[in-house]
Amino acid sequence: MTLQYVGIALGVIALYFVSCIRILYEYERGVIFRLGRVLPEPKGPGILMVFWPIDRLMRVSLRVIVQDVPTQDVITLDNVSVQVNAVVYFRVIDPMKAILEVEDYVYATSQLSQTTLRSIVGQVELDELLAERDKINRHLQEVIDQQTDPWGIKVGLVEVKHVDLPEHMKRAMAKQAESERERRAKVIHAEGEYQAANRLREAARTIEAHPMAMQMRFLQTLVEVGAENNTTVVFPVPLDLIVPFFRQRPEDAGASNKPPAE
Incomplete structure (x- = not known):
């Protein structure tokens, strides 16, 4: 009987020690309280012994x-x-x-x-x-x-x-964004007009220095108009050809200044 009791006691002790085993993962640390007082350093990772009921283990994860x-x-x-x-x-x-x-x-x-x-x-x-x-x-x-x-x-x-x-703020911000886009569009359009005007001024100076350039431009315009299948043909006439007809000769001017005969 004595040996039987000893075997039972040893079995209970073995089960107790087995139940005291705790395993902490790599990302875990254990804070152990022994009789209410915390042990100096956190434990883990790996295997550690927690002797309950005098020990209490608090697991803390170190992951984000x-x-x-x-x-x-x-x-x-x-x-x-x-x-x-x-x-x-x-x-x-x-x-x-x-x-x-x-x-x-x-x-x-x-x-x-x-x-x-x-x-x-x-x-x-x-x-x-x-x-x-x-x-x-x-x-x-x-x-x-x-x-x-x-x-x-x-x-x-x-x-x-x-x-x-809020909805009213969304509507107000949408109006503000639309106005801002319109302002940018007008500024870009005005900048384009300004650059185009500068280019036209430079082209006019070039044509003024080379009169034949105007004739070349005139012929190019005729080619562009004739390329389309149009029933109407636009034929531009240079002003230099029309102006002499509107100028009065000196003798015609003097005759017009004479008083009428009675």
Whole structure:
């Protein structure tokens, strides 16, 4: 009987030691509390012994956590109501602080990200929020990282995902964009007219210096008109051929100045 009891006791002890074995993955660290007091260094990865009930193991993942920031109603600096959401990328760099300094570091980081997002967006105008997204993202990352540093959290990236505008603001911005496009079109058209006028002035100077160029241009115009299957033929007549007919001869001018015979 004694040997039987000894065998049972040894079996129970073996089962106890087997049940105390814990395995931590490469991306995990374990914070062990022994009789309520934390052991100096986090354990893992690999195999470790947790002697329950005097030991308690808290697993902490060192991988990057992606936390979605819910949509927040924010009033910008120029009194425009918008809805903004974002995403936060962070990881634990100190498992001891993540367990000892805050109850739930994931929930705490999420709440801090929401309040910081409302605060930062409320300090900028709408145009800056839409045009300088990278600057706002860096500011958010710096502020959240600074506030989560005592928890052993490193915030690597914060990105504003979407900015939802009211309908009247969308219509106003659409009108503004349309007016801007019309302004650019008019400026481009005026610039083209200016350049064309300069080119025509240079062409006129060239033709004035070389009269035969006008004749060549005249013949080219006739070729272009004759190339089409038209029933109407336009034949331009140079003004130099018509002007002499309208000029009065000196004797005709003198005769017209004589008084009429009685």
